[in-house]
Amino acid sequence: MMALKKEKRNQCQNIYFALSPQDEFLDVIYWFRQIIAVILGIIWGVVPLKGFVGIAIFCLINAGVLYLYFSSFQQIDEEEYGGTWELTKEGFMTSFALFLVTCLALT
Numbered sequence: 001m002m003a004l005k006k007e008k009r010n011q012c013q014n015i016y017f018a019l020s021p022q023d024e025f026l027d028v029i030y031w032f033r034q035i036i037a038v039i040l041g042i043i044w045g046v047v048p049l050k051g052f053v054g055i056a057i058f059c060l061i062n063a064g065v066l067y068l069y070f071s072s073f074q075q076i077d078e079e080e081y082g083g084t085w086e087l088t089k090e091g092f093m094t095s096f097a098l099f100l101v102t103c104l105a106l107t
Contacts, residue, residue: 022080022081025074025076025081026081026087026090029066029069029070029087029090029091030090030091030094031091032066032069033062033066033090033091033092033094033095034091034094034095034098036061036062036065036066036095037058037062037095037096037098037099037102038098038099038102040058040061040062040099040103041098041099041100041101041102041103041106042102042103042106044058044099044103044106045102045103045104045105045106045107046106048107050107054103058096058099059096062092062095062096062099063088063092066087066088067084067087067088070087071084
């Protein structure tokens with residue numbers, strides 16, 4: 001009985017055991033989107049793109065780069081992850097907030 005509890009505890013502590021390859025790919029998408037948000041936020045802060053046009057261009061670039069990444073570069077089956085829309089919106093709101101903070105901090 002103690003050996004079973006110890007084995008279960010070790011499984012819970014091992015992050016690689018807990019995460020499936022699907023979760024790992026979604027994490028890659030999430031962090032890739034955050035990196036894009038910081039880079040675009042710095043560019044938008046230096047080049048004063050403001051208003052609706054700046055936000056719209058950010059959304060198009062952010063969604064477009066991610067779509068190209070998972071459809072062309074990774075060549076995954078989008079249906080395994082809930083469809084194209086689920087992958088496109090993964091982590092979008094946090095990246096949008098990070099973009100706004102970075103952009104506003106530099107202006």
